[in-house]
Amino acid sequence: MINEKLPKIWYGGDYNPEQWEADTWAEDDRMFKLAGIDVATINVFSWALSQPSEDEYRFEWLDETIDRLHRNGIGVCLATSTGAHPAWMAKKYPEVLRVDYQGRKRKFGGRHNSCPNSPVFRHFSRLIAGKLAERYKDHPALLIWHVSNEYGGYCYCDNCAAAFREWLRKRYGTLDKLNKAWNTRFWGHTFYDWDEIVPPNALSEEWDGNRTNFQGISLDYRRFMSDSLLECYKIEYDELKKHTPNVPVTTNLMGFYPELDYFKWAKHLDVVSWDNYPSLDTPFSFTAMTHDLMRGLKDGQPFMLMEQTPSQQNWQPYNSLKRPGVMRLWSYQAVARGADTVMFFQLRRSVGACEKYHGAVIEHVGHEHTRVFREVAELGRELGQLGDRLLDSRSAAKVAIVYDWENRWATELSSGPTVALKYVDEVHKYYDALFKLGVQIDMIGVETDLSRYDIVIAPVLYMVKPGYAQKVESFVEAGGTFVTTFFSGIVNENDIVTLGGYPGELRKVLGIWAEEIDALFPDARNQVVMKETKGALNGTYECGLLCDLIHSEGAEVLAEYGSDFYKGMPALTVNRYGKGEAWYVATSPDARFMSDFMANLIEGKGIRPLAQAPAGVEVAERVKNGKSFLFLLNHNAEEAVVDIGERRGVELLSGLEVSGAVTLPAKGVKIVEREG
Numbered sequence: 001m002i003n004e005k006l007p008k009i010w011y012g013g014d015y016n017p018e019q020w021e022a023d024t025w026a027e028d029d030r031m032f033k034l035a036g037i038d039v040a041t042i043n044v045f046s047w048a049l050s051q052p053s054e055d056e057y058r059f060e061w062l063d064e065t066i067d068r069l070h071r072n073g074i075g076v077c078l079a080t081s082t083g084a085h086p087a088w089m090a091k092k093y094p095e096v097l098r099v100d101y102q103g104r105k106r107k108f109g110g111r112h113n114s115c116p117n118s119p120v121f122r123h124f125s126r127l128i129a130g131k132l133a134e135r136y137k138d139h140p141a142l143l144i145w146h147v148s149n150e151y152g153g154y155c156y157c158d159n160c161a162a163a164f165r166e167w168l169r170k171r172y173g174t175l176d177k178l179n180k181a182w183n184t185r186f187w188g189h190t191f192y193d194w195d196e197i198v199p200p201n202a203l204s205e206e207w208d209g210n211r212t213n214f215q216g217i218s219l220d221y222r223r224f225m226s227d228s229l230l231e232c233y234k235i236e237y238d239e240l241k242k243h244t245p246n247v248p249v250t251t252n253l254m255g256f257y258p259e260l261d262y263f264k265w266a267k268h269l270d271v272v273s274w275d276n277y278p279s280l281d282t283p284f285s286f287t288a289m290t291h292d293l294m295r296g297l298k299d300g301q302p303f304m305l306m307e308q309t310p311s312q313q314n315w316q317p318y319n320s321l322k323r324p325g326v327m328r329l330w331s332y333q334a335v336a337r338g339a340d341t342v343m344f345f346q347l348r349r350s351v352g353a354c355e356k357y358h359g360a361v362i363e364h365v366g367h368e369h370t371r372v373f374r375e376v377a378e379l380g381r382e383l384g385q386l387g388d389r390l391l392d393s394r395s396a397a398k399v400a401i402v403y404d405w406e407n408r409w410a411t412e413l414s415s416g417p418t419v420a421l422k423y424v425d426e427v428h429k430y431y432d433a434l435f436k437l438g439v440q441i442d443m444i445g446v447e448t449d450l451s452r453y454d455i456v457i458a459p460v461l462y463m464v465k466p467g468y469a470q471k472v473e474s475f476v477e478a479g480g481t482f483v484t485t486f487f488s489g490i491v492n493e494n495d496i497v498t499l500g501g502y503p504g505e506l507r508k509v510l511g512i513w514a515e516e517i518d519a520l521f522p523d524a525r526n527q528v529v530m531k532e533t534k535g536a537l538n539g540t541y542e543c544g545l546l547c548d549l550i551h552s553e554g555a556e557v558l559a560e561y562g563s564d565f566y567k568g569m570p571a572l573t574v575n576r577y578g579k580g581e582a583w584y585v586a587t588s589p590d591a592r593f594m595s596d597f598m599a600n601l602i603e604g605k606g607i608r609p610l611a612q613a614p615a616g617v618e619v620a621e622r623v624k625n626g627k628s629f630l631f632l633l634n635h636n637a638e639e640a641v642v643d644i645g646e647r648r649g650v651e652l653l654s655g656l657e658v659s660g661a662v663t664l665p666a667k668g669v670k671i672v673e674r675e676g
C-alpha cells in the first residue's frame with residue numbers, strides 16, 4: 001500500500017490554488033467533495049513563490065493550503081517545486097541555465113530548465129527539499145513526496161562537460177580503455193587528455209537529435225545525462241528521507257519517454273508514478289503496454305497514475321476531447337494494469353499561459369454542471385465503493401516482453417541499416433498480438449529474473465549486455481521459450497560489434513548464423529512462407545523493414561523467404577536447447593503472422609487467454625490473496641459480449657453474480673472478482 005493513511009484507490013490530481021484568489025478556495029473544497037476527491041498534488045511549480053529571493057522562504061501560503069485540504073479530508077502529494085527554477089536564480093547564477101543541443105546558452109524561461117550538473121541548482125534544490133521536509137514532516141495530510149516534475153531534457157554546458165569527463169573516468173578508468181570502447185581510431189579520434197572530450201551535440205558529433213558519427217560517446221552521454229538527472233532526484237530524495245523516513249517518495253515518469261533509463265531510476269523510487277497522455281488515435285494496446293512497462297519497472301509493484309486529463313490535452317497538435325465514458329474507461333485501464341491511484345492534471349483549469357486549454361475537473365465555467373465534472377464525480381463514487389479490495393494486487397503473467405532503454409538508444413543511434421527501424425514499434429508489434437489474444441503480459445528489463453516466466457520475447461535485442469546471453473541460455477535450458485528477432489545480438493554494451501558472426505553471443509542458443517542484413521524500401525515486401533503448417537501458422541505472410549539472411553546451425557527451419565535473391569533462405573527458425581526452445585524471426589512480419597505465431601507459442605506452453613473477448617475488448621487480471629480480479633474493458637463504440645468461462649464471480653461495480661457470457665455496454669467496464 002502506498003500509504004496506509006489512505007487505504008483505497010487514491011483519487012485527485014494536480015491543484016494550483018496559488019494561481020487563484022482566496023475566494024475560489026471554498027468553492028474548490030465544495031466541488032472536490034462532490035467529486036469524491038481525496039488527494040491533491042500541490043506545490044509542483046511554486047519555487048518562485050516559496051523562495052522569492054536567495055535568503056527568503058515564505059511557506060505560509062503552503063501551510064494554509066495543506067491545512068485547508070486536511071480539514072476537508074484531502075491528503076497531500078507534496079511536490080518539492082524544483083521542476084522550474086525562479087527567475088532571480090537564473091539572473092544571479094546563470095550557471096543554472098542549460099546549454100541546448102545547438103550549443104546555445106538558454107535564458108530564463110520554460111520549465112525543466114535547470115542544468116543537472118550545476119552545483120548552484122543542486123544546492124538550492126537540496127535546501128528547499130530539506131525545508132519542506134522539516135516543516136511538513138508531521139503533518140497528518142502528508143501522503144507522499146513528489147520530487148520535481150517530469151525530469152527530462154539534456155544539457156551540454158561546461159559544467160556538464162566536466163562532469164561527463166568525471167563520469168567517464170569512473171566508467172573506464174583509463175583513456176586507453178575509453179579509446180578502445182569507443183573505437184576512436186576511426187576518423188582519427190584518439191584522445192590523449194580527458195579535457196579533449198566534449199559533449200556530443202550539434203556542435204560536435206551529432207545532428208538531428210539522434211544521428212551521430214560516434215555511437216560510443218553518444219550512448220555514454222545519454223547514460224550520463226540520465227544519471228545526472230537521477231542524481232538531482234537522489235539529492236532531494238535523501239534530504240526528504242532524513243526527516244521523513246517512512247513517507248514514500250516518487251517522481252512522475254512519462255512512459256516510453258526516450259531520454260531517461262527508467263529501469264535505473266525506479267530503483268530509487270519508493271513507488272513508480274507516471275503521466276498518461278494518449279491521443280485519441282493512440283492504439284489502446286500501446287497505452288496498455290506502457291502501463292505494463294511502468295508496473296515492470298519495480299518488478300510488478302503497483303504504480304500511481306499521477307496525471308491524466310479528464311477531457312483533453314493542450315500540447316498535442318489536435319487535442320480531441322475524451323468521448324463520453326472514455327475517461328472512466330482509460331482510468332480503469334490503468335487500474336487493471338496495476339495503478340493504485342487515479343489522478344488528473346488538473347483539478348482547476350488555469351486562466352492564463354499555455355495550459356489554459358488543458359482539461360480540468362473544474363472548468364472555466366466554475367460550476368459542477370458539466371459533462372466532465374459529472375463523469376469525474378461518478379468515477380469518484382465508484383472508486384470509493386471499491387475500497388481497498390484491489391490495492392497491492394499483482395500480475396500473474398507467464399509471458400514477458402523485454403524492453404531496454406540502452407538498447408533503444410543504441411538501435412536508434414545506429415547509422416544503418418535503415419532509418420525506419422523504431423525499437424518501440426517492434427516491441428509493440430509483439431505486445432499487440434498477445435494483447436489481442438487476451439494474454440496477460442509483463443514488460444520487463446534486462447535485469448529482471450526470467451525464471452518465473454514460460455515465454456520471454458526480446459524483439460530487436462541489438463545490444464547484448466554482459467551476462468545476458470548466459471541468462472537466456474539458462475532460461476531456455478530449464479525449459480523456457482525464448483523469442484528474438486532480426487538485428488539482435490549485434491553489439492556489446494559499448495555498441496562495438498561482437499565478431500565472429502551475428503547474432504553474436506545469442507548464436508549458440510538460437511542455432512543460427514546471420515550472414516547479411518537487407519533493408520527494404522518502405523513499400524517493398526518479401527514473404528514468410530511456411531514450409532508446412534505449424535499450429536496456427538500456415539501458408540504465406542508478408543514481411544518488410546529488415547530481412548536477415550540466415551543459415552541454420554542446428555535450428556529447425558519453419559519458414560523461408562518467398563522472393564528476391566534470398567528466396568528459400570530461412571525466415572523463421574526454432575532451436576531446441578536443453579529442455580526449451582529459442583525462436584528467431586529473421587524479419588518484421590505482418591500482423592496476421594504475429595497473431596498466428598503468438599497463438600502457437602501460448603498454446604505450446606498451455607497458456608490460456610484470460611477470457612474469450614471480441615476485437616476491441618481488453619482483458620487484464622490482477623491477483624491478490626488467492627483472488628482474481630478480471631477486468632473487461634470495452635473500447636468499442638457498441639455493446640460487446642465476452643465469455644469469461646463457467647467459474648462464477650461477483651462483478652464489483654454492480655455487485656451482481658456473473659459467469660459465462662458477460663455483456664459490456666459501449667465503453668463499458670466490468671471487474672469480476674473470483675476465487676483462485
Ligand SMILES: [Zn+2]
Nearest residue numbers: 115155157160
Ligand atoms: Zn549543464
